[in-house]
Amino acid sequence: MTVLKIGTRGSKLALTQCGWVQRRIVAALGEDVARADEVAPLTVITTQGDRIQDRRLIEAGGKALFTKEIEDALLRGDIDVAVHSLKDMPAADVPGLSLCAIPVREDPRDAFLSPNYETLADLPQGARLGTASMRRQAQALAQRPDLQVIMTRGNVDTRLAKLQAGACDALLLAAAGLNRLGLSHHIRSHIDPDLFASAPGQGALAIQCRTEDLGAGWMAKVHDVTTFLRIQAERGALEALEASCRTAVGAYATLENDQLALFVEALSADGSKRWQRRESLSAPTAQSARDLGLKLGHEIKTEAGPELIVS
Ligand SMILES: NCc1[nH]cc(CCC(=O)O)c1CC(=O)O
Numbered sequence: 001m002t003v004l005k006i007g008t009r010g011s012k013l014a015l016t017q018c019g020w021v022q023r024r025i026v027a028a029l030g031e032d033v034a035r036a037d038e039v040a041p042l043t044v045i046t047t048q049g050d051r052i053q054d055r056r057l058i059e060a061g062g063k064a065l066f067t068k069e070i071e072d073a074l075l076r077g078d079i080d081v082a083v084h085s086l087k088d089m090p091a092a093d094v095p096g097l098s099l100c101a102i103p104v105r106e107d108p109r110d111a112f113l114s115p116n117y118e119t120l121a122d123l124p125q126g127a128r129l130g131t132a133s134m135r136r137q138a139q140a141l142a143q144r145p146d147l148q149v150i151m152t153r154g155n156v157d158t159r160l161a162k163l164q165a166g167a168c169d170a171l172l173l174a175a176a177g178l179n180r181l182g183l184s185h186h187i188r189s190h191i192d193p194d195l196f197a198s199a200p201g202q203g204a205l206a207i208q209c210r211t212e213d214l215g216a217g218w219m220a221k222v223h224d225v226t227t228f229l230r231i232q233a234e235r236g237a238l239e240a241l242e243a244s245c246r247t248a249v250g251a252y253a254t255l256e257n258d259q260l261a262l263f264v265e266a267l268s269a270d271g272s273k274r275w276q277r278r279e280s281l282s283a284p285t286a287q288s289a290r291d292l293g294l295k296l297g298h299e300i301k302t303e304a305g306p307e308l309i310v311s
Pocket residue numbers: 085086087088172173174176177201202203204205
């Protein structure tokens with residue numbers, strides 16, 4: 001029996017996601033899922049992003065803060081595969097490492113949570129909205145410029161506790177995380193991603209391996225081609241826009257009847273300016289889906305110019 005060591009961050013959400021991937025990998029290996037921890041043991045790796053609490057340092061460091069230590073462990077051979085939230089992965093590839101499988105996507109939408117209100121539109125004048133995402137802030141302000149945005153960092157439980165303690169009137173969070181944690185009963189409504197594009201890759205997980213290990217039999221069994229084509233388009237847009245924690249960028253793709261439809265948008269931090277593109281593609285391939293994302297992203301970048309970057 002080969003032992004496949006899986007690395008993950010240690011938050012409750014990361015562990016839940018990783019456990020889900022672990023069971024799929026073990027089943028794909030043809031092993032008994034009850035023995036998952038022997039066949040594919042989990043290694044928890046603390047990243048700089050988990051240690052740093054200051055939002056400005058996180059913004060300066062970028063998404064790689066949440067992936068670097070895990071990728072180093074993979075390159076050293078301490079682990080054999082890594083599981084990430086795709087949304088948290090930088091668009092650029094790491095030399096020596098590859099994405100080997102993208103499992104079927106969870107709900108890509110943002111969720112609205114509030115003890116007293118059903119939707120963003122229902123919030124009273126000047127209400128306090130908690131979010132840690134520049135994109136969610138900008139999209140909410142585009143719709144409701146009167147809202148007071150409170151940047152709340154921390155894991156899902158911390159943010160829910162803040163909402164319950166009255167630190168804000170409502171929260172926007174990824175539905176996927178709440179669903180995976182069994183917390184979907186907190187969701188009052190969903191944001192429509194055709195109107196407010198969700199984050200590139202939101203709700204999807206990425207399984208990463210050393211490039212030399214690509215092609216192992218279990219990988220194709222865990223991979224979902226529809227999800228992969230959708231996120232290729234979304235991440236193409238991300239790459240073109242060089243999006244970071246300091247830019248408000250959304251990209252949302254659907255794939256039905258072999259028709260890929262991509263919606264990309266970027267916003268100024270206060271939501272007052274908004275640049276959008278929509279385009280469809282028949283019979284997408286990994287390359288043509290990515291190219292569509294790159295194209296729409298570049299168009300928006302050219303049109304928006306320096307206004308895109310939030311200082
Ligand atoms: N940046 C934090 C993060 N990374 C992945 C998820 C949720 C799961 C997902 O989007 O796949 C979250 C929490 C959130 O945005 O509410």
